[in-house]
Amino acid sequence: MxxxxxxxxxxxxxxxxxxxxxxxxxxxxxxxxxxxxxxxxxxxxxxxxxxxxxxxxxxxxxxxxxxxxxxxxxxxxxxxxxxxxxxxxxxxxxxxxxxxASDPQVMAVVEYVSARLPEPHTVASLARIAGLSPSHFAHTFRRHTGMPVMSFVQRLRIDAARELLELTDLTVAQVATRVGYDDPLYFSRRFRSDTGTSPTQFRSR
Structure with missing residues (x-):
């Protein structure tokens, strides 16, 4: 469990x-x-x-x-x-x-995004990694993970941000850049939406 x-x-x-x-x-x-x-x-x-x-x-x-x-x-x-x-x-x-975890195309995309969080990702760009059309890839990804492609990418980014906030002294703006958000304010809004707290409050806790 x-x-x-x-x-x-x-x-x-x-x-x-x-x-x-x-x-x-x-x-x-x-x-x-x-x-x-x-x-x-x-x-x-x-x-x-x-x-x-x-x-x-x-x-x-x-x-x-x-x-x-x-x-x-x-x-x-x-x-x-x-x-x-x-x-x-x-x-x-x-x-x-x-x-x-058994679908090789889905796993290839998960590993690709995990290793390249700062890079811009779209359904179309990740579909090319999987070797599928965007619509087929989006359907396959959701079927195997239970999540839309970009929602999964966002979850990876927020999880990585939580780890950086907890384990490093990087500023919030630096953390945002490391996980793929160019706008620190937008990153803070996304972080609060996903975690219920701001990046600064999360770190202080």
Missing amino acids: TFAPNTPQDYATHAETGTWDLLWVHLRPRPEWLTLLDWPTVAPGIRRLDLTPVISQRVATALEAAVGHHRAGLQHATAFAINAVEEALLWCSRQNPRQG
């Missing part, structure tokens, strides 16, 4: 289960993980995948490795832990009924 930010959570064991083991990780996902995390929604802010026993064991092994790397505190421990989490998500994607 995945929980979106600010989603209320309450844990308890099932009456017939007794004890249980809980493996969890709290993180801000990389932009390229968003398709991997596009699971079926079961409640507001909560998504879930039903895994086969074999895939479930592989996911558990990867998450256990992530915990081990985190606790070890050795050089590059964080990078090893993040890679282990990504491995778990990749195994989960094998069971995703939406199969957004």
